[in-house]
Amino acid sequence: MKQISIFKKPISVLLAFCFIFALAEFSSGSARAEESALSPEQEKAAIEQRIKEANNKIDELKQESADTQKHLEALNEKIDYLEQEMKLVDNDVKEGKANVEALQEDCEQNEKAIYKAVKDIENLTVELDKATEEFDNNYEAYRQRLRAMYISGDTSILSFILTSADMSQFLTRYEMLRRISKRDSELLDTIKSQMKDITEAKQMLSKKENELTAKRTGLLQSKEALEKSIIDLESKQNDLNGKKTNLSVERANANVLLSKLSDETGYYTEFLEDNKESLEEVDKKLAAAADKYIDTVVTTTTTTTAKQPSDNQGVSSEIPETTKKNPSNYIKLTYPVPSQTKITCGFYGYPNHNGVDFACPMNSNVVAAESGTVIISDDLTNPDGTYRSYGRYIVILHDKTTKSGEPVYTLYGHTSVRLVSEGQKVAKGQLIAYSGSTGNSTGPHCHFEVRTPSSSYLDRKNPVDYLP
Numbered sequence: 001m002k003q004i005s006i007f008k009k010p011i012s013v014l015l016a017f018c019f020i021f022a023l024a025e026f027s028s029g030s031a032r033a034e035e036s037a038l039s040p041e042q043e044k045a046a047i048e049q050r051i052k053e054a055n056n057k058i059d060e061l062k063q064e065s066a067d068t069q070k071h072l073e074a075l076n077e078k079i080d081y082l083e084q085e086m087k088l089v090d091n092d093v094k095e096g097k098a099n100v101e102a103l104q105e106d107c108e109q110n111e112k113a114i115y116k117a118v119k120d121i122e123n124l125t126v127e128l129d130k131a132t133e134e135f136d137n138n139y140e141a142y143r144q145r146l147r148a149m150y151i152s153g154d155t156s157i158l159s160f161i162l163t164s165a166d167m168s169q170f171l172t173r174y175e176m177l178r179r180i181s182k183r184d185s186e187l188l189d190t191i192k193s194q195m196k197d198i199t200e201a202k203q204m205l206s207k208k209e210n211e212l213t214a215k216r217t218g219l220l221q222s223k224e225a226l227e228k229s230i231i232d233l234e235s236k237q238n239d240l241n242g243k244k245t246n247l248s249v250e251r252a253n254a255n256v257l258l259s260k261l262s263d264e265t266g267y268y269t270e271f272l273e274d275n276k277e278s279l280e281e282v283d284k285k286l287a288a289a290a291d292k293y294i295d296t297v298v299t300t301t302t303t304t305t306a307k308q309p310s311d312n313q314g315v316s317s318e319i320p321e322t323t324k325k326n327p328s329n330y331i332k333l334t335y336p337v338p339s340q341t342k343i344t345c346g347f348y349g350y351p352n353h354n355g356v357d358f359a360c361p362m363n364s365n366v367v368a369a370e371s372g373t374v375i376i377s378d379d380l381t382n383p384d385g386t387y388r389s390y391g392r393y394i395v396i397l398h399d400k401t402t403k404s405g406e407p408v409y410t411l412y413g414h415t416s417v418r419l420v421s422e423g424q425k426v427a428k429g430q431l432i433a434y435s436g437s438t439g440n441s442t443g444p445h446c447h448f449e450v451r452t453p454s455s456s457y458l459d460r461k462n463p464v465d466y467l468p
Contacts, residue, residue, distance in 0.1 A: 040088060047085045054078035072257040079250050079272065086243040093240050096233035103226040110219040117212040121205060128201045135198060138190055259442050267344035267359045268443030270414075278380060278389035279457050286395060286409070286455035289375035289422070297373045297397045298407045331400045331408045333369040333466045334429055336448045340364065344445065347462040354460040355411070355449035358435075362416065362444040366433040368426040369410050369448075369467075372398035377418050380439060390447065391439025392418055394432055395455070406453035408466075413447035414438050 038046060057074045255271045262268045335341045337358040345357035376395035382388050390413035398408045416436025426432060437444045450463045 040092075044085065044088055047081050047088070050081045051078060051085065054081060072254060072261060075250060075254045075257060076272075079247065079254060082243065082247045082250060086240065086247055089236065089240045089243050093233065093236045096229065096236050100226065100229045100233055103222055103229055106222045107219060107226060110215055110222060114212060114215050114219060117208055117215060121208050121212065124201060124205045124208060128198065128205060131198050131201060135195065262442040266443075267357075268437070268441065268445040269345040269357045269359075270353065270440045270447065271442055273440055282380070282390065282393075283455075283457050285376060285378070286451075289395070290397065290407075290409070290455040293373055293375045293397050293423075294407060297375075297399055298401060329400055330403050331370055331398055331466060333410070333450070333463070333468075334367070335467060336366055336369050336410075336412055337364055337435060337446045338367060338429075340446075343464070347464065354457075355413075355447050356463045357445045357447055359443070359445040360435050362436060363434040364444075364446075365431055366412055366415060366435050366446050368396055368428060368430045368432050370396075370398045370400060370408070371428045372396045372400075372426060374420045374422055374424045374426060374432070375409075377421050377424075387438040389439050390414065391441065392416065392433075392436065393439075394418055394420065396426065396432075397455075402452055409451040409455045410463075411447075411449040411451070413449075414441045414445060416444075 054074060054077050058078065251272045258269070258271060335358070337360050340358045340360040342358070343356045344359040345353065347354065347356055373396065374394060375397045376393070379392050380387060380389045390411070392415045393411060393413045394415065395409055395411050398410065401407055412433060414436055415433035416438060417434040418432070419434070420426060420432045435444055435446045441447075448463055450461045450466055451457075451459050452461055453459060
């Protein structure tokens with residue numbers, strides 16, 4: 001009986017460790033569904049209240065000297081809410097940045113419009129001055145002409161014609177007077193046209209000046225709004241930095257407990273970390289590798305048509321083309337660590353753990369879960385040469401698909417030695433690596449992921465659905 005109880009103890013701790021966070025994830029997911037109908041301000045307030053409740057729970061557990069798993073449960077619940085809160089603040093920062101950029105663009109456009117309006121006003125002023133000068137000259141000439149006509153009177157013009165010595169002189173004098181009259185008429189028309197142009201130019205100048213005043217007012221308002229937005233953005237950024245610092249502290253606290261729990265149970269997994277950049281880096285490599293190999297690796301399923309008796313007096317009817325059923329073409333994975341078929345940390349075993357872990361002794365055999373082609377065999381390292389994230393990892397694109405014809409990728413992380421290289425074809429169960437604890441790991445284990453239909457981090461599926 002003693003041996004049984006000793007055996008049950010780590011199992012109970014394991015179950016608590018692997019499923020307790022899944023339950024927390026479920027409950028927090030329900031809470032998020034309720035909070036999704038709230039405004040951002042209400043959602044923030046609700047999350048802050050949950051963080052306070054989590055803090056109170058942690059304080060109570062400390063006073064009760066509760067065991068490691070309960071502390072870790074409460075702390076991860078708090079971390080989950082802190083991450084939700086940080087996402088909200090991060091969205092505020094992104095909106096603030098977008099607002100600042102829009103206002104900066106608005107200011108630049110206003111400044112360009114003001115510059116153009118000033119130039120237009122300068123050009124209009126020059127044209128108006130020139131037109132006014134020409135008008136003044138023509139008007140003075142016409143005024144002098146009218147004055148001369150007034151002084152001479154009409155009779156002098158008549159006498160000028162009638163006193164001609166002969167017909168030739170008469171015609172000459174008449175033509176001269178006709179031309180003078182025509183010139184007077186043209187001069188009057190020119191003056192009228194110039195008066196119209198000057199009036200329109202003055203109206204346009206007034207309109208441009210009003211536009212300039214409006215644009216300067218708009219620019220001033222945009223600059224005031226920009227200054228306020230920059231201050232708000234700085235405040236939000238400081239708030240975000242504070243949230244990140246707080247989250248990092250709590251992750252560190254959780255990792256201390258996680259390490260302690262791993263040592264107590266011997267079931268190793270990954271530390272909690274902000275590994276978004278590493279995941280994006282892996283995603284880019286995987287996407288490039290998938291594009292390179294997908295057409296040559298995945299087996300193309302065949303289609304066929306058949307004749308089948310119908311219910312209508314045995315008359316044959318044609319069946320539409322369908323995927324040929326061939327079980328040998330479908331994926332059926334084997335355990336990646338033959339010596340350890342028990343999953344020691346499950347899918348969503350704790351926040352952001354989207355694979356399964358097989359705790360095993362250092363340098364245990366790691367095998368290909370199904371036949372296929374190695375599309376990545378690489379190391380993730382820091383600038384100082386230490387391993388990070390998946391550490392030494394391998395990705396296989398399998399030559400068999402899901403029943404719906406979707407390609408399948410498997411990832412093997414934290415290995416100590418990689419025995420295969422990119423482009424190498426492997427058989428199901430073939431030795432590809434030795435287990436280790438490289439990268440983000442609490443101890444020796446194999447982190448195993450299944451991704452379908454794409455190689456993206458977002459398409460990770462629960463490996464349990466594909467394992468025996």
